[in-house]
Amino acid sequence: MPDWKENLRCSFCHKKSGEVEKLVAGPGVHICNECIGLCGEILEQERHAASTEPRLPVWETMSEEQILDHLPKIAAVQAQVDDNLRDWVGHLRGRDVSWERIGASLGMTRQSAWERFRSET
Ligand SMILES: [Zn+2]
Structure with a gap:
């Protein structure tokens, strides 16, 4: 793996590219397959929660x-x-x-x- 690629980290969990299966690049940021999975779970939970209450910061x-x-x-x-x-x-x-x-x-x-x-x- 080239150096630049080895130093890439997930912007969400901060794991290095070598510690995860896949890193997906955005503009200046990266997200790993594990965090993408977590995002999927959160979206799924929210779909079922069907809450109409506005979220607090x-x-x-x-x-x-x-x-x-x-x-x-x-x-x-x-x-x-x-x-x-x-x-x-x-x-x-x-x-x-x-x-x-x-x-x-x-x-x-x-x-x-x-x-x-x-x-x-
Ligand atoms: Zn991650």
């Missing part, structure tokens, strides 16, 4: 400790998405696509794109 049901425990998971996904974005931009740079076009695609100036994504080497 998830943090309304959580303790402060649980919310604090959740923060590093969100930060890890953010880091994963940042790395992924950097890889995609790096690939475009490898094709000699200008910072101007990359910036325009991301709604930022050429200068901002360069400052954010230029390689340190």
Whole structure:
């Protein structure tokens, strides 16, 4: 398995690609077969529950400790998405696509794109 593929993780459970059967890619995120299975179960349960009550925001049901425990998971996904974005931009740079076009695609100036994504080497 190439390095980049080995380092991919499920954005939901954070397992590495080698620890699960399959990772499905979205824009900057990935989901593993196990989490897809869990999503299927949740949808199935909700279909049977037939509740019409609006859902509370998830943090309304959580303790402060649980919310604090959740923060590093969100930060890890953010880091994963940042790395992924950097890889995609790096690939475009490898094709000699200008910072101007990359910036325009991301709604930022050429200068901002360069400052954010230029390689340190
Ligand atoms: Zn997963």
